[in-house]
Amino acid sequence: MRVIVLGSAAGGGLPQWNCGCGNCHDARLTGTGRTQSSVALSADGARWVLLNASPDLRAQVAARPELWPRGARGTSISAVVCTDGEIDHTLGLLLLREAATRFPLYASAGVVALLDGEWPVLRVLSAYAGVEPRVLPERAAIALADGAGRELGITCTAVPVARRPPRYAPRATAATYDVALRLVDQKGATLAYVPTAGAVDDAVRSVARGADLLLFDGTFWSDGELRAAGAGAGADAPTAREMGHLPVGGPGGSIELLPRLGAKRTVLVHINNTNPILSRSSSERAQVEGAGIEVAEDGMEVEL
Ligand code: MLT
Ligand code: MN
Ligand code: ZN
Secondary structure, eight states, X not given: OEEEEEEOBOTTOBSOTTOOSHHHHHHHHHTOOBOBSEEEEESSSSSEEEESOOTTHHHHHHTOGGXXXXXXXXXXXXXXXXXXXXXXXXXXXXXXXXXXXXXXXXXXXXXXXXXXXXXXXXXXXTTTTOEEEEEOOBSOEEEEEOTTSOEEEEEEEEEEOOOOOOTTOTTOOSOOOOEEEEEXXXXXOEEEEESOOSSOXXXXXXXXXXXXXXXXXXXXXXXXXXXXXXXXXXXGOOOTTTTTOOOSSSTTOHXXXXXXXXXXXXXXXXXXXXXXXXXXXXXXXXXXXXXXXXXXXXXXXXEO
């Protein structure tokens, strides 16, 4: 199985358009930005599955020959799986509107409802080639397939992770929105993909156990990071935990807990532009690396 981190940043990207924090400033000066969260994977190297559809999808596809069209028109992107209904993981669906046929979209029942309701992506896209929503069952493996129903050689198990519904849907009913994914090819190579997790709990443990690669939520270093950066709504900015992101640092943070999960390799993804681990010379980055955990880069490729 081939895995490519297309985008390693959280919502907003690096630099974020309206952010003047040190990381965003440095990224502007040095041209070392990061695009928003997405991963591509393939069992056969020819047909690819996108894990989340980033607002930066167009640039991400342009940067990867694997994802370029075959022939006059066409695509090697065979399906999309969304782990949540947040803007940074779904806006890219609109950018696939030129597709010739309905695009298979795998997501939890709660996310399919959001995309058919408060955030009407499915309705808008129905005027184009359209999207075929396929609801991910909870805690049961399914074989991913392309639009014609041909299996892609990868099974996917979605496990609900606790998190509130997106900010645009405050009145959404209790349902499963965010999921962690365990993706396994026919040789048993296993990717655990957990871009948002408020805790390292049984759900995360079941997805990560024995995985060859764990891609995990690296959004924030500390709970009060957004507030300290004067970001979001300033003093009213939510904490990392309120947003459903377990901080990387500090007591009970993910660098303390992830090494116990037994994944062969652990890499942080969905990194917010305020996170000090983005600076290679920071003490926080040294702590992450000291724990045997890596920080993803855009374009990082892993063969499992
Ligand atoms: C998140 O992952 O917490 C969301 O994407 C935040 C956002 O960009 O609104
Ligand atoms: Mn996000
Ligand atoms: Zn910033």
